Amino acid sequence: MFINGKYEGLYLMTERITAGDVDSRLNLSVNKKNNTFTGYCVRYDRGTDALKDLDTFTMYTEKTGQILNLVYPGTKNITYELKEKIEAEFSEFERMLYSADFNHPTKGYSAYIDVDSFVDYFIINEFTCRFH
Secondary structure: EEEEOOOOOOOOOOOOOOOOOOOOOOOOEEEOOOOOOOEEEEEEOOOOOOOOEOOHHHHOOOOOOOOEEEEOOOOOOOOOHHHHHHHHHHHHHHHOOOOOOOOOOOOOHOOOHHHHHHHHHHHHHHHHOOOO
């Protein structure tokens, strides 16, 4: 950050993932009784919680060494059946990415994601990632 032309350091602003709150940008909810959800949030993580760690297509085929971890719904709202549904849905997306139809106009990746948002996410990650 520069203030009046003087460098004051590097600052990072982040937004906490919340769901259902009044000020939340994510309109997510879970109905544990009916085992339904309106969305979910995942991240690559260390993989320390068997209930949160997802076993998806890319893990099964060893296309990635990273573990996909369920952030939302949280531990108190997740059931084994709900986790299986999320794994199946995410695996469907991953299978499509590795298929010959990955760029098909109606069946490809654009049917699953907001392309502009994903491109922004990808660019930010490429510029800020640390190489090991």
